Amino acid sequence: MATPKVTALVGFLGAGKTTTLKRLLETCPDGERIGVIANDVAKVNIDAALVRDVVQGEQGQVQSVQLDNGCACCTASDDLIQTFEELLEGAEEPFSHVVVEASGVAEASQMREVLLQIPAVRKGQAELGAIITVVDSNDFLKEFASGETLGERPDLTGERKAKPEMRRLVVDLLVEQVEGADALVLNKVDVFGDDQADAKVAQLRAILDKLNPDAPVHHTSFGRVDLLDIVAKQVHHRRDHVHVHEHEHHGHQDHGEAGECDCKHGHEDHGDHPHGTHHAKYGIDSFVFESSLPFHGPSLAKNVLKQMAAVQQLSSFPALEAIKHDVVVPADDADSEDEEFRQQVVQSEASSVKTNPFSRVIRSKGFLQLQSKPQTKMYWSHAGKLFSVSPHGDWPAGRPVTQQLVFIGVDMDQDKIIAHLNASLADAPRVP
Numbered sequence: 001m002a003t004p005k006v007t008a009l010v011g012f013l014g015a016g017k018t019t020t021l022k023r024l025l026e027t028c029p030d031g032e033r034i035g036v037i038a039n040d041v042a043k044v045n046i047d048a049a050l051v052r053d054v055v056q057g058e059q060g061q062v063q064s065v066q067l068d069n070g071c072a073c074c075t076a077s078d079d080l081i082q083t084f085e086e087l088l089e090g091a092e093e094p095f096s097h098v099v100v101e102a103s104g105v106a107e108a109s110q111m112r113e114v115l116l117q118i119p120a121v122r123k124g125q126a127e128l129g130a131i132i133t134v135v136d137s138n139d140f141l142k143e144f145a146s147g148e149t150l151g152e153r154p155d156l157t158g159e160r161k162a163k164p165e166m167r168r169l170v171v172d173l174l175v176e177q178v179e180g181a182d183a184l185v186l187n188k189v190d191v192f193g194d195d196q197a198d199a200k201v202a203q204l205r206a207i208l209d210k211l212n213p214d215a216p217v218h219h220t221s222f223g224r225v226d227l228l229d230i231v232a233k234q235v236h237h238r239r240d241h242v243h244v245h246e247h248e249h250h251g252h253q254d255h256g257e258a259g260e261c262d263c264k265h266g267h268e269d270h271g272d273h274p275h276g277t278h279h280a281k282y283g284i285d286s287f288v289f290e291s292s293l294p295f296h297g298p299s300l301a302k303n304v305l306k307q308m309a310a311v312q313q314l315s316s317f318p319a320l321e322a323i324k325h326d327v328v329v330p331a332d333d334a335d336s337e338d339e340e341f342r343q344q345v346v347q348s349e350a351s352s353v354k355t356n357p358f359s360r361v362i363r364s365k366g367f368l369q370l371q372s373k374p375q376t377k378m379y380w381s382h383a384g385k386l387f388s389v390s391p392h393g394d395w396p397a398g399r400p401v402t403q404q405l406v407f408i409g410v411d412m413d414q415d416k417i418i419a420h421l422n423a424s425l426a427d428a429p430r431v432p
């Protein structure tokens with residue numbers, strides 16, 4: 001078996017890292033054995049839960065562990081290194097690849113440094129694969145095309161004039177994740193629609209090429225890329241490159257020159273240096289909402305989903321419709337509720353962004369239980385303008401359920417959000 005390749009999937013919150021990883025696991029070629037380390041920003045690792053579901057379906061071909069004690073590229077880098085070693089040691093058969101799904105706030109270049117510090121990599125028992133950044137086509141273009149300041153982005157800050165430095169930093173993170181990558185996956189191109197897709201993708205590729213001329217760009221939807229092929233090409237490229245370099249450096253020495261190199265690859269700094277935490281650096285924070293009571297559908301729609309719809313300035317909100325139709329709403333009530341809802345959205349769009357606690361949420365995700373369908377596990381996923389609540393198998397039968405929703409945002413009013421969620425709960429637990 002060849003040396004395992006260690007690859008990191010990097011990308012901003014909600015860009016599609018888990019989707020891309022799940023796709024790899026679902027289509028994993030025979031003969032490949034893949035280890036997965038999933039890291040999440042919040043204490044509860046939703047990504048690991050999603051990956052575990054796929055892993056169980058793959059009859060042990062894949063092994064996964066979760067890492068949920070901070071960001072793997074800074075505060076939890078030691079944990080990542082230790083977890084990696086344990087994963088390799090505990091493997092029933094050697095891995096061909098280990099993929100680390102980084103948290104949404106991880107920096108690409110720091111991830112590379114951490115992977116290079118893994119003892120197995122240092123000793124040549126494992127090899128760096130690629131740092132692959134997944135880019136959300138929709139959000140990335142918005143950031144670049146708009147030229148807005150953070151003060152003009154209440155969806156990120158919740159305030160018109162607050163902390164102008166924050167916007168720069170969040171965009172900096174997006175840019176760093178592109179600039180520090182070996183390869184880029186331009187995901188979610190489906191959001192453009194057929195008539196606009198080519199032009200928008202071309203525009204985005206032009207920006208990405210400027211930011212990182214060395215990284216190949218693969219555009220796709222729902223992470224449908226051949227990740228192992230991307231890794232193989234990168235490894236090949238790096239080996240060729242190192243080989244050429246060895247020649248060049250020998251040349252310098254032969255002529256007694258110190259030889260400064262301006263090349264962008266293969267000169268990673270392996271030394272120790274301070275890592276700031278991204279939570280402090282980018283103003284991004286997270287919390288987990290937990291409850292053993294299920295949600296009451298109409299209350300959730302009224303107290304939470306309508307608020308989120310207002311922030312997103314959508315005139316329709318599929319998740320809300322799904323939940324409303326999922327619960328028993330008397331027919332005449334339903335119509336008047338619809339009209340009331342539309343009016344509320346219009347009013348909210350005009351006025352409430354500032355006071356709306358959900359305006360500061362960038363990403364939320366987790367599993368919830370509806371009182372009307374207690375056996376069905378619902379997966380809640382919101383990233384930017386995209387929001388879905390969809391069935392995700394069943395809760396384990398006969399056991400009490402704990403719902404967990406992770407909220408990630410900038411300067412969030414946690415108490416207010418929790419109050420809205422608490423006000424949407426049913427009054428008694430429902431065991432599936």
Ligand SMILES: Nc1nc2c(ncn2[C@@H]2O[C@H](COP(=O)(O)OP(=O)(O)OP(=O)(O)O)[C@@H](O)[C@H]2O)c(=O)[nH]1
Nearest residue numbers: 012013014015016017018019104187188221222381
């Ligand atoms: N329309 C569309 N939605 C997508 C695509 N890829 C992912 N999504 C959805 O976007 C949401 C976020 O996707 P994830 O794969 O969980 O994103 P992530 O980068 O792992 O998110 P974090 O771990 O929170 O940073 C989910 O609801 C996905 O179903 C895509 O290509 N098109």
